[in-house]
Amino acid sequence: MNEGRVIGLVSGKGGVGKTSICVNLGIALSRLGNEVTLIDTDLSASNLGVYMGRYDHPVKIHEVLSGEATFQEAMFRHPTGVNALVASTEVSDTDPNTSEIGSIFDKAAKTSDYVLVDCAPGLTETVMDVMRGCAEVMVITSPTHTSGTNAAQAVQKAQQMRKPVLGTVVNKVEDNPEMELVDREIEMMTESHILSKIPYDRKMKESLFNKKPLVTYDELSRASVEIRKLAAEMDGKAFEQPKFLKAKRKLRSIKNTLRG
Numbered sequence: 001m002n003e004g005r006v007i008g009l010v011s012g013k014g015g016v017g018k019t020s021i022c023v024n025l026g027i028a029l030s031r032l033g034n035e036v037t038l039i040d041t042d043l044s045a046s047n048l049g050v051y052m053g054r055y056d057h058p059v060k061i062h063e064v065l066s067g068e069a070t071f072q073e074a075m076f077r078h079p080t081g082v083n084a085l086v087a088s089t090e091v092s093d094t095d096p097n098t099s100e101i102g103s104i105f106d107k108a109a110k111t112s113d114y115v116l117v118d119c120a121p122g123l124t125e126t127v128m129d130v131m132r133g134c135a136e137v138m139v140i141t142s143p144t145h146t147s148g149t150n151a152a153q154a155v156q157k158a159q160q161m162r163k164p165v166l167g168t169v170v171n172k173v174e175d176n177p178e179m180e181l182v183d184r185e186i187e188m189m190t191e192s193h194i195l196s197k198i199p200y201d202r203k204m205k206e207s208l209f210n211k212k213p214l215v216t217y218d219e220l221s222r223a224s225v226e227i228r229k230l231a232a233e234m235d236g237k238a239f240e241q242p243k244f245l246k247a248k249r250k251l252r253s254i255k256n257t258l259r260g
Helices: 018-030 061-066 102-109 125-133 145-160 183-190 202-209 222-234 245-259
Strands: 005-010 036-040 083-085 114-118 136-141 165-173 194-199
Touching: 005 018, 005 102, 005 125, 018 036, 018 114, 018 165, 018 222, 036 102, 061 102, 083 102, 102 114, 102 125, 125 145, 136 145, 136 183, 145 165, 145 183, 165 183, 183 194, 194 222, 202 222
Parallel strands: 005 114, 005 136, 036 083, 036 114, 136 165, 165 194
Antiparallel strands: none
16 A cells, blocks of 8 residues: 555634544545544644544553554544544643654554544644644635634645645535625635535534534535535545435425424
């Protein structure tokens, strides 16, 4: 196997849904036949395990960074088929040395087709170390001025590091041009093209409550379909829209109404 692609998912701002995109995109890529590893580098506010169904593992990436554990000891196979390294939620473990964090990504790439790195929000020195260790960067934002501004800052940092920017994923889109940035504005701010627009979807919150990633919880949800489409495009495959999608959604809506 050739070394896999190491892609850092960056946002510049918290709350845009970066971790949910990381987890669900990773699972979607895995379902296309790829070996995928997810790495949590939000070392002070880890949420990757939550989006994987509140899944925990006793050995964290912090212990690998400190030399207390090996990469192999920290990596685990999730029931969805992806591999993962999660960060600690302990307050005492929030400030490890990250100068060599790229070596962890390199090890993961040796056995993976894709390594998706969930970066912390902001542009701290830790985030800079993480970005240096990634081969490519994908920007995650939402259609607001504040998110767009912070995403633009992340793009500028990536460009300064000469890291290829794959493009921008716009999350939580409600298609309200009076209250949201339009495509052209986002592309001008981030100086990158839009890879995908993920609609705001109440099913995401529902899937979290039920401790399941969205793409496994509801394959027909609007956000799930768009994430799977993005995965197919990244992997160079044609995306097959689920047959009778509108009819299936309408039938499900009727059933839910009757149950209520």
